[in-house]
Amino acid sequence: xxxxxxxxxxxxxxxxxxxxxxxxxxxxxxxxxxxxxxxxxxxxxxxxxxxxxxxxxxxxxxxxxxxxxxxxxxxxxxxxxxxxxxxxxxxxxxxxxxxxxxxxxxxxxxxxxxxxxxxxxxxxxxxxxxxxxxxxxxxxxxxxxxxxxxxxxxxxxxxxxxxxxxxxxxxxxxxxxxxxxxxxxxxxxxxxxxxxxxxxxxxxxxxxxxxxxxxxxxxxxxxxxxxxxxxxxxxxxx
Numbered sequence: 001x002x003x004x005x006x007x008x009x010x011x012x013x014x015x016x017x018x019x020x021x022x023x024x025x026x027x028x029x030x031x032x033x034x035x036x037x038x039x040x041x042x043x044x045x046x047x048x049x050x051x052x053x054x055x056x057x058x059x060x061x062x063x064x065x066x067x068x069x070x071x072x073x074x075x076x077x078x079x080x081x082x083x084x085x086x087x088x089x090x091x092x093x094x095x096x097x098x099x100x101x102x103x104x105x106x107x108x109x110x111x112x113x114x115x116x117x118x119x120x121x122x123x124x125x126x127x128x129x130x131x132x133x134x135x136x137x138x139x140x141x142x143x144x145x146x147x148x149x150x151x152x153x154x155x156x157x158x159x160x161x162x163x164x165x166x167x168x169x170x171x172x173x174x175x176x177x178x179x180x181x182x183x184x185x186x187x188x189x190x191x192x193x194x195x196x197x198x199x200x201x202x203x204x205x206x207x208x209x210x211x212x213x214x215x216x217x218x219x220x221x222x223x224x225x226x227x228x229x230x231x232x233x234x235x236x237x238x
Contacts, residue, residue, distance in 0.1 A: 008218070009076055010042050034134050038076070041138070041145040045069065048153035055151075062151055065144065072140050074212040079133050081214050086130065185220040190229045 056063040188203050205213045220226060221235060 007046070008215075009073060009080070010039060010046070031131050031134060034131075034138050038134070038138050038141065041141045044145045045141075045148060047155045048148050048151075050156045051154040052148075052151070055153075059151075065147060065151065068140075069144050070212075072137055072144065074215065075133075076137050076141075077212065077214050079130065079137065083130050083134075181216055182219045182223065185216065186223045186225050189220065190225055 052062055052066055056066055185203060185205070189201070205217055207213055221233065227233065
């Protein structure tokens with residue numbers, strides 16, 4: 001599962017940077033460098049994951065290393081969702097401000113700044129919170145990446161090959177370790193929606209941050225039964 005999750009996270013990191021460039025929004029100075037470090041650390045880990053997952057059944061310390069990696073990865077997954085949502089909000093605010101015109105001096109000053117910085121007021125707290133969390137998670141991931149060396153893992157080509165994937169940040173190609181939970185969600189989706197279209201079914205996935213709620217939802221969303229059952233599927237981040 002760790003291998004599939006990290007592959008998704010690498011794609012999400014790339015996708016978020018692309019969104020910032022396309023929509024001309026930026027959260028805090030230095031975050032782009034942190035993302036580059038994150039991507040590098042994840043790729044360093046990715047090339048040894050296959051060997052690590054093979055050895056975890058017999059080696060307790062390797063299993064504990066993988067658990068620490070999964071914890072950080074789940075927390076990063078939640079953080080990337082929060083970041084992606086904030087980028088969308090800032091883009092919408094920028095459009096609304098442009099449509100409103102130059103009706104106030106405050107707006108004229110705020111939106112005439114050459115570099116598009118949109119962290120102001122209450123958003124400053126959220127922007128800084130995201131930046132601090134990314135930096136903290138990066139430090140933990142860097143430690144995990146450095147620890148891989150003492151286990152003498154065998155590298156695999158899969159992590160360094162350029163694999164063609166569909167252009168979707170929420171694509172998951174394999175499932176490891178969450179099959180039971182995913183199957184329960186899928187069963188509720190396909191059995192609870194057969195009310196002639198009269199019922200709008202909501203299935204909450206709750207829990208503390210970092211336990212993999214978003215990942216579980218993605219796995220159910222991409223399940224073959226769900227794809228076959230629903231004519232239209234839409235992923236919405238709110």
